[in-house]
Amino acid sequence: MYFTARERNLLRLLISQERSHTVKELAEELGVSERTIHRDLSVMEKTLDGFGISLRKQAGVGVSLEADPTGMESLRAALTRTAETDFTPEERRTYLLCTLLETSEPVKLTVLARDLGVAPATVRQDLERVEDWLQPFDLVLLKKRGWGIQVIGGENNRRAAMRSLLADHVDEATILELLKQSLGRKAPEPSGIVMERLLGLVEGERLIQVEEAIQAEIGRLPYTLADSAYIGLVVHVALALERIEKGETLRFDPDMLQSLQQGPEQEVAKKIAARLTAASGKEVPESEIANIVLHLRGAKRGDDRGFWFEDGSGTPVEGTRELIQRIREETDAPLEQDPSLLRGLLAHLERAVYRLKENLPIHNPLLERIEADYPELFEIVGKAMAKTFPQYEIPREEIGYLVMHFGAALERRRRGRPLHALAICASGIGTSKLLASRLQTEFPEIVRVDTASWGGAQQTDLHKYDLIVSTLSVEMDEIDYIRVNPYLSEGDAARIRSYLNERRRVGTMPPERTREEVSEPRILESMKAIRKTAEIALMLVEGYSLSPLQEQSLTDVLQKACRRLEAKGVLQDAAAVAGKLEEREQLGGLGIPGTGMALFHGRSKKVEKPSFTMYDLEQPLKVEGMDGNRMEMTRLLLLLAPEKEEAAEQELLSRISALTIEAPALFQSGGEGDIRAFLAEQLNRTLHEKLDQQRSVES
Structure with a gap:
């Protein structure tokens, strides 16, 4: 204690x-x-x-x-x-920022020194670094002898600084869960005290109220929010309520306020505000509702193509092409011939220009690494953006994201044609898709990752793949593969990078695949596949459920879940299926790192039809995570498929497994209705993507 x-x-x-x-x-x-x-x-x-x-x-x-x-x-x-613990310089500065940003009153230097257990002279030195940190947010540190230290600046800037401070020290994927946990005393470490101070910027109960209000209303939007944007919105609104209680509210120009009072975001923001008012008894001012509108408009997913076109806001297509041309002139690389670059930039700049126009904050946790990896390109992109969009002041965080797009395009060109990989796991429907998602994030040149069970891989022409990775030890004659952790550790990534570079050096990459001839039988086969996909998608959404389990052991939990599915006709012999799931768990961890969820999955001849269900555990259970570390499981995710492999089943179940790491906050804390709606939307999108692929084949 x-x-x-x-x-x-x-x-x-x-x-x-x-x-x-x-x-x-x-x-x-x-x-x-x-x-x-x-x-x-x-x-x-x-x-x-x-x-x-x-x-x-x-x-x-x-x-x-x-x-x-x-x-x-x-x-x-x-x-x-209780030890008067020593803080590192970084921890002291973080503590100082939390204290000064939270209060609108001056704080005495002696008080800060006493809290940190250091001399006032040390705090004075730390405050010089604090001043530098605050500068990009247009905040000033006012220091007067005998009066104290105070942060001076606009309320919107202060909130942006608070959000950035949280994002700098707490990973986006886990911030929501960390904030919702009670601030329990576990160890007398300075880092724990500083983390508690950070999380103290937002009260846990208030955060839960805000999340419930947002979760209940965002389904009304004509687009989805990226998980990081969803978390950012929750934190933003919770901070706003904290500041409103202190009498610190935002002010908007009347014309701008009027321009924000239209569109679907306005209706959603008003409903969120009404829920918060009912829960807290505090009226949410119109200016704060307008600010929620701004954040909703600036936070849509990059893959919701077309919404801004339909809305009339417009995407800077010409600006995107101009930017590509400017970078092409500096790098002497034909970037205009890379369709992936154009699509990626359009999706990103659509949101970026809106953020710049409305002066919305942006955080880039990879900025330092990007600047170190691409120093010349960073400078080139910065100058090109200044010339292409001279009306805006482009922050370095935004430039960093754009450098990632151009860096990936240059890397694809340097390494030749796009690569095609295969990810193998025990069933082909669970960890292989998680691994596929991590591969494409780490290696931009890998444009396609197929997934398969070991049985399915044996029926596939493995020679056509540039890279094969597996979460299992397997025997493959004359075929190289790399065994990896399902969550792709840094060591795994380094081995894969070395392997790909060596294959390029000695010229052993498979030849580039040619386009297959389009014929009537192939078109009919594709149409049947689309119909099958639609049928299975409907089956999965209608069969989804979230229910509680009170059992005290993993064996009992799995058997109870399987008995429920047996009663619904999803499977036969619940004990046999549960036993197979336990065997799968012995092959490698199934817990999703950074969450309280574990994804149990498998195929069995006892399973009659594909199924995805979830279970809340009354008693947390210790399981192994995909990163090899032990963790507590509070929510069980269960993916099951018949033993006979159907391409449509594998594709949709794999898509669901990928969604659990793309939107962990929703799957960790969302209700049954919210998750079912999200599944329906995402599987429907998968179906439309197949239709688009079919059209491109026919054309």
Whole structure:
């Protein structure tokens, strides 16, 4: 058990003077706001219960501790044992930023030094770095002797800085779960204290309220949100509510406010605000609703092509082509001949220009790595963007994302034709698709990744693939493959990169595939495949469910889930299928890193039809993650398919497995209706993609 520096000071103050203290007195003594004192007291109540100490709050009198002498002595001993831990310089600066951004009042230098356990001179040095960090957000650090230190700047800029600070230190894929966890005391480490301070920017209960409101309404949009954008929106709205309580609200130009009061985002934003008002009792101002509209418009998925065209907002097609031409002139590479580059840039710039126009913040966690990997290209893209879009000030984070697009295109050209890979796992419907997604993220030149079970791979011409990876040890005569972790570790990526480079060097890549001749039988075969895909997609969506399980062991959980599916006619012999799932778990971890989910999947002759279901566990179970680490499973995801392999079944079940890592927040905490709607939308999109492919074949 440990206490933060401010909590130690607060408790020592309450213990040392045997009287009640008003919240105002405590706030003045510790140099913080009254709201901060209220929050600290609320957080500490549960901890104090463990000492047999109660927190007595009397209106008009104040706050005091009530306990027998034994309990009070135990608390004094704990405070004595609690180390006055040392922070790294980076942790100190993060702590300072949290404190200064959260309050709109000046904070005394001596208070900051006392909280961090360092000399005031050290804090002064740290504040110089803090000033540099705040500068891109147009925030200024005002310092006056005898008065304190205060962040000065616009409310929108302050919120943008808060979001960026969170994003800098907490991965997007896990931020939602981390914020929702209680701020439990697990280890007396400075990093834990700093993380607690970061997560303290948003109260956990408020975050849950916000997520529930957004989750209930975003389905009304004519497009989907990328998972990172969804998480960012939740954090943004939660921060906004915190600031509204402090009387800090946004202001918009009347003309701009009017322009935002139309379109589907306005209706969704109003409904989100109404839910939040009902839950918290705090009215959400029109300016804050407009800000939600801005974030919704700037956060749509890149693969929702056409929405902005239909909406009339327009995508800068000419600007995109001009940008490509400028980079071509500097690199002397025929980039205009790369259709993947054009499509990717159009999707990205569509959102980027909107963000720039509305001055929306953007965070790029890969910026430092991109600048190190592509220093010359970074400079070229920056200058080209300034000439192509002179009306905007382009942030380095935005340039970094564009460099990734151009870097991938140049890499594809340098390495020759696009590559075709095969990912193999036990069933071909689970971890192989997760692996496929990771491969395409890490290696842009791999434009297509097929997935297969080991049995299915044996029936395939393996010589046509440039790369074969497998999560299993398999025997393949005269065919090279690389065994990898399903989550593709850095070591796996390095081995694959070395392997591809060596094959190019010695010239052993398969010849480029030629386009197959289009014929009537092939067209009919394709049409039948599309019909089959539609039938299976409908079966999966209608068969989906999310239900609770109270069993205490993995064996019992799997057997109970399989018995339920047996009762629905999905499978026969529940015990046999459950046993096979346990055997699959022994081959390698099935837990999805960074979540509380595990994806159990398999094929069996006892399974009658493909199925995807989910189960909430009353008792968390320890399982192995795909990265090899142990983790707690709180939600079981179950993918099942008949033993006889159908291409459409494999494609759709694989797509579902990929969605679990593309939208982990939804699958981790979403309700049955929300997830079913998302599945229907995504599988319908897969069906339309097949139709588009068919049209391209016929043309």
